[in-house]
Amino acid sequence: MVQTADPSRCTVLWPLSALLAIVLVTLALGWLGDQILQRLARRHPESPVWALLRRCRIPLQLVVCASLLMAARPIERIFDLKGDDAHHAVQLALLASLGWLTIRVVAAVLEGFYLRYRSVTDEPSRIQRVQTQLSLTRRVVSALIAVVTVAVMLLTFQAMRTIGASLLASAGILGIVAGIAAQSALGNFFAGLQIAFGDTVRIGDTVMVEGQQGTVEEITLSYLVIRLWDYRRLIVPTSYFVSKPFENWTRKDPGLLGAVLLHLDHTTPVPELRAALHEFLATHPLWDSTEWALQVTDTTPSTIVVRATMTARTPDDAAVLRFEVREHLVAHLRDHHPTALPRIRTGEGG
Template sequence: MPTSSRYPVLWPLATLLAVVAVTLAVGWLADQALQRVAARHPQAPVWPLLRRCRIPLQLVVATGLLLAGQPLERLFDVRDGELHHVVLLLLLACLGWLTVRIVAAALEAVLGRYESVTDDAARVQRVRTQIGMLRRVVSAVIAVVTAAAMLLTFHAMRTVGASLLASAGILGIVAGIAAQSTLGNFFAGLQIAFGDTVRIGDTVVVDGQQGTVEEITLSYLVVRLWDYRRLIVPVSYFVSRPFENWTRRDPGLLAWVLLHLDHRTPVDQLRAALHRLLVDSPLWDGMEWSLQITDSTPSTLVVRAAMTARTPDDAAVLRFEVREQLFAYLRDEHPYALPRIRTGEAP
């Protein structure tokens, strides 16, 4: 009598242990192979990134072996095919997960390679935004295809397939009307990613609030404000309304400070003091600076100090420093230059 007949539990248990052993061995061998290839080709970032695919790869191997050997059906004495169907669904889901991981690793490797050979920060930001959007689109397509393949494994879905295809036109119209806003945001996201209007890391002004673009998705855009709040804006906003992008072509920015001073202010000496402050400041990029009288009132002069900085953040800090140090200079050296409110007649 065969061993499997006398001991009906031993054979499926041995098969199940073999599946576990093969799964662990495949994961270990794949990880070791990727480590060796990465050590031989350190300039190629794709191999270390592919190591993230170890868990979905092991799950694919495990579910594939369970589907082929059917040890669970024999162990639990299930013959109606329900457990087989569950394992098949898990295999399809794991295949989709593995595909998403491989695509993400490949796109991140492309971005890393581009960053290593390009010194232009604007181009790097543009490529990072485009690759991030492309990864989300491809992941969404893979998820839809995987879900469709899983649904087609059900007999009822195959039976009603002809009916669904016959009514696809009507369903498409209804779905398009219902998801008009979602589809609008989706295509707006693609337009932003490949139209180069706004990128991750850009400094923008939205509804009077300045912030840095932190994340771009298919439906919304996250702007980090100066006080670390996050402003969530639909991507359709950036293709239908005007907004300010301070770093689209050049991250450098012209900062300015307005001072209301007394008419007796020694403007030439104040201009020289501004130049000394800028030379000593690491935030000034050394490109442009000026100090001019832009307006006057019956009681004050309006003096504007302008200077350039490398980034919007540097420009903001430089404005604060210049304003503080110029007032300190006037207070210590020329106190009469600070404006006063006169309540009596002048002599």
């Protein structure tokens, strides 16, 4: 008696085998792509984009897996599903994976370009400008890709295609209402683009905002994060930097001229104090050897105003240098010329 194969068993084994093959092919392609990128990164160390593209392995595997699932449809046959619900779910997963993969590729290319540019450029101002522009470009492109991906996913639903005409008819009214409601958000958005490509402020710049000095730590499309000297973070809307004046101490040159004011007695030996300043700066590591001076800038009935100026490489170095110069000059006068320090005169011979 000849035994025949169970038809139901065959109809399950084939989809299971197809599903297993899809998983193996997905893992193999992900591993193969990673090996190719590693080899390219070792062969071309001057192009960091190949190493950065390895971050795209997971979304690439999801794209491959979803594409094969759509082509073979093993899930419907395993669970004996009727209709297009499972196929539609796989289609949504494929669209989401494609959007994720595109965002990862764009981010890797932009970051690779920045690292390459930083390796061949020595000017900090240009590096900060490119970093700011690429950071905001990545955010804008990622947001656009996400919006387009979600829109395409919604259009796969029959209900969304059916009500498309009515949505287009009311788009004008909704656009006006949304524009009024999101006026502030849109203003910050366009202000962020203006900051990125107008080169008014960049990541790493030292700025003075509302009497607060700090370093720009992060720039987004809606706000800037400024790290203050005591490590507090000041959050400022991007629209502030296109509508109000502010001080950018490092826009052209990160170096800065620091100044120290001293109120001293009229008997102060200014030439000797000038020599003491020069001797101190010559041995100080924070002075950049560009410029220095000590001058009497004003007089009052009881004192003279002496201003000592010196340059440093960065605003932080200039602040520390000012503190130490002030301390050194006061100590020098106290030890060698105590009568040069300001005194309160109580009589003709006081």
